[in-house]
Structures are given as structure tokens and as C-alpha cells.
Amino acid sequence: xxxxLENLDAVVEELLDQLAAFxxxxxxxxxxxxxxxxxSPLAALQKSxxxxxxxxxxxxxxxxxxxxxxxxxxxxxxxxxxxxAERERRLEADRLxxxxxxxxxxxxxxxxxxxxxxxxxxxxxxxxxxxMGFRVAEGPEVESDWYNFExxxxxxxxxxxxxxxxxxxxxxEPETVVLRTHTSPTQVHLMEAAVRDGSLPIHSVMPxxxxxxxxxxxxxxxxxxxxxGLVVDRGITFADLAGVIETFTRAYFGTxxxxxxxxxxFPFTEPSAEFEIxxxxxxxxxxxxxxxxxxxxxxGCGMLxxxxxxxxxIDPDEWSGFAFxxxxxxxxxxxxxxxxxxxxxxxxxxxxxxxS
Ligand code: FA5
Numbered sequence: 001x002x003x004x005l006e007n008l009d010a011v012v013e014e015l016l017d018q019l020a021a022f023x024x025x026x027x028x029x030x031x032x033x034x035x036x037x038x039x040s041p042l043a044a045l046q047k048s049x050x051x052x053x054x055x056x057x058x059x060x061x062x063x064x065x066x067x068x069x070x071x072x073x074x075x076x077x078x079x080x081x082x083x084x085a086e087r088e089r090r091l092e093a094d095r096l097x098x099x100x101x102x103x104x105x106x107x108x109x110x111x112x113x114x115x116x117x118x119x120x121x122x123x124x125x126x127x128x129x130x131x132m133g134f135r136v137a138e139g140p141e142v143e144s145d146w147y148n149f150e151x152x153x154x155x156x157x158x159x160x161x162x163x164x165x166x167x168x169x170x171x172x173e174p175e176t177v178v179l180r181t182h183t184s185p186t187q188v189h190l191m192e193a194a195v196r197d198g199s200l201p202i203h204s205v206m207p208x209x210x211x212x213x214x215x216x217x218x219x220x221x222x223x224x225x226x227x228x229g230l231v232v233d234r235g236i237t238f239a240d241l242a243g244v245i246e247t248f249t250r251a252y253f254g255t256x257x258x259x260x261x262x263x264x265x266f267p268f269t270e271p272s273a274e275f276e277i278x279x280x281x282x283x284x285x286x287x288x289x290x291x292x293x294x295x296x297x298x299x300g301c302g303m304l305x306x307x308x309x310x311x312x313x314i315d316p317d318e319w320s321g322f323a324f325x326x327x328x329x330x331x332x333x334x335x336x337x338x339x340x341x342x343x344x345x346x347x348x349x350x351x352x353x354x355x356s
Pocket of ligand 1: 163181182183184212214219220221222223224225226266269272297298299300301302323324325326327328329330
């Protein structure tokens, strides 16, 4: 046969060969115009039929249409096969063989979670205090102004309120509600309960989360954790307090870490002190973390102010005591030599995995 369609069969075979070589739907889609669309050799042949007489053009047009239909059907069939194969491959890659998991052969890519560093540090600190004879108690994170401040000898407008930048939950009547700025209000709950139950003396520690409108930096977070300590008993002196601080720091940080007490002020203790340890990042040489002082403050402490005992109905002539409160995040930071406390909250798996 001569004429514009004399090579039609060869053209179709060539197109089908090209089609068979495509191995992905994406590749096939990109080439479809060349196989069966506007840029296909079949489209060019269509144009060449214009010079034929009407009858010959009709026959040639029908042959060409049959050829196009064949190629289009082949393209569609190949696309379906490729899509099915791709779906199969995806499913195979996502397959979780529960048989393997049950047998204990968990794939390497699945990693078990673990308690975070702060939770772990809290548990370790609780162990230290329990070994020293303390009980562990807890208090609410949302407190009334009375517990967070007033019962601790900090009336409204007292300048000491400036020591704690407070998140207010409710400024309304009858009472103002705050996110506790420290664990000290739990002291008040414990003393009230002991008076109610007649269960004095108290030797307790109270760990928990606290909140302050502090701008996060190398040593501060807006949500952090403290351990409060409270002892109410007969004949308690400052030497008992200093002994407890010394024993806990040596038990938790080791005997080669220096501790010091420095005079300070808290409205609910008198006398009051801050306790510090040698900065573990620079070993006392001075660095960014310790603001180049060589020391890191862990917490505050002091002898219970008689006004606080009286406010909860404990007779200060019969009972005395001490309290302390220190940062759990700060302890974790020093123990594990973390230069910037913000690393504790950033959820960077490379950081977290070090403490699994
Ligand atoms: C207090 O909060 C007192 N309630 C402590 C206290 C208790 C004194 C009982 C006397 C008797 P201070 O604001 O200094 O004190 O905080 C104590 C410790 O909590 C700090 O030394 C630090 O270790 C930790 N801390 C305080 N603010 C932050 C913060 N924004 N981020 C991380 N840790 C903090």
C-alpha cells in the first residue's frame, strides 16, 4: 500500500515499544502527548490526509482512528498496570509484621519512649529525701492568691510580690487565682492538714511544676519544677536546715561539689538563705550559664517565720521548723552539664536520647 499511511503499522509498533519502556505513571504521564496526544506521529499523519480525494480520505481517516484507539487503549492499560504495581510497592514498604513484633524482633526504626530528664531527676531527688526520712506530698498548680502569697506573709502590694512575675488566671472576686509561682503554697496546705488531723510533726518534700512570667534564658523557663521541703517539729534549728541541704547536695551531686549558703530574704522565712553549688558547666571558672560567677543558685531556704505558723494555727512557742525550695530543672542542668536550660523543652530527639 502506498500513500500517507503506508508506514502506519510500523509507526504504531514503534509507539507501543516506546510505551512498554516507561516504568512509572509519572514518566508515562509526561510522555503521553508524544504517544497518543497532540505531539504524536499519529497527529502528524492526520494532517497529511488533507491532500487525498474524499473517498480515500474517509478510508484513511478510519484506519488512522483505529490506530489511535489502539495506542490510547495500550497507554491506558499500561498506566493501570504501573499504578497497581506502585500501590503494591507502597503497601509492602508500609507493612508492619506483627508476627515479628510479637516475637520481640522490633525493627530498628521503632524506638521505645522513656521518661524525660526532668521526670527522672524528680524521681531521683524524691529517693534522696525519702532515704533521709521525708514523705512525699503534692499540691495544686492553680492556687488562690491567699495560698500563693498571703498565707506566706506576702500581703497584696507587698514589694516582695515583685520577686515572682505571676500568671493570673482570674482577677475576680471573691478571690484572685494564679498559676503557682513556687511550690511554697503546698507548705500551707500541709500545715493546715496537719493541724486539722492533729498529725504534727511534718517532715515532707513537695515536688511539682511552677509558672512564672520569666523570659526563658540559659537558667530560666516559664514553666519549671521545684521541690519544696518542710519540717515542723520541736526544737528545730538552722543547723538542722544546713545539715539537710548539705546532705542532699552531696547525695545528689557527689562529694566533690562545693555548696554554700548566702544570706537572703523571703517573707515567709527568717533568717533566710540561698544555697548554691559550684557551676558544673565551668567547674567554678565562670561561664555564660553562671553569669561568670562560678556559682549556680539551686534554691532558697530559711527558718519558718512565726507569722506563717500562726496563720495556720500552729503555736510558734511550741513548734519551729524550716523550709526550702529549689529547682528540679536546675539540678538536672547541673548534674548533666547542660549549658542552656531551654534544651529541656525543645524536644530535640538527639538531646533527649542521651537520657534514655
Ligand atoms: C522561691 O521560689 C522560694 N519559694 C524558695 C523558698 C522555699 C525559700 C522555702 C524559703 C523557703 P526562688 O524564686 O529563689 O525562691 O526560686 C527557687 C529556685 O527555683 C531557684 O533557685 C531556681 O533553682 C528555681 N527557679 C526559679 N525560677 C525559675 C525559672 N524561671 N526557671 C527555672 N528554675 C527556676
